[in-house]
Amino acid sequence: MSPKGTIAVWDDTHLILADICSPGTIANLNERPALEINVVDSVARKGYRFKGTATVYDEISSDLS
Helix, strand or coil: CCCCCCEEEEECCEEEECCCCCHHHHHHHHHCCEEEEEEEECCCCEEEEEEEECCCCCCCCHHHC
């Protein structure tokens, strides 16, 4: 479990996560790309779970546009 504050919606089927001092997370995703992201809105007292497969990009790629 590694809390992240950089999750954003990229499009209808993708979320994006910025790598800000997370070498362990990136190494883990490169080794095993299965992931689960849990997002909690503490004010609304609602949470969401997203499961999928990660792709790690070293830089912005045309695959993301």
